[in-house]
Amino acid sequence: QVQLVESGGGSVQAGGSLRITCAASGRSFSRYAMGWFRQAPGKEREFLSGISRSGNSTFYADSVKGRFTISRDNAKSMAYLQMNSLLPEDTAVYYCAAKEGYGGGYSHRSAYDYWGQGTQVTVSS
Helix, strand or coil, X not given: CEEEEEECCEEEECCCCEEEXXXXXXXXXXXXXXXXXXXXXXXXXXEEEEECCCCCCEEECCCCCCCEEEEEECCCCEEEEEECCCCHHHCEEXXXXXXXXXXXXXXXXXXXXXXXXXXXXXXXX
């Protein structure tokens, strides 16, 4: 089992940047693929990005491709989401998630076994 804690959210103006982090504890971090999702009020939780166990493969939703970058540091048991050129529509609670299995892809919520509590990101125009 792994515990996930997000941090680094906050308020930023449109066009700005934020880096949110996901600290993992418990079982070996490198056994989990990781993903980032977000959920805005009244909307479904949305896939943003995923990264393989080694970090060699990354995946992005079209809505964030070219603006967001996912990374991980297995030695530190950390995952990151660098967010640039932020837009007001990026306002949401951001969640990291850990995926133990090898099936199900990266974009489906049901593929993930563990979730953090979320961190709020607010982008003002």
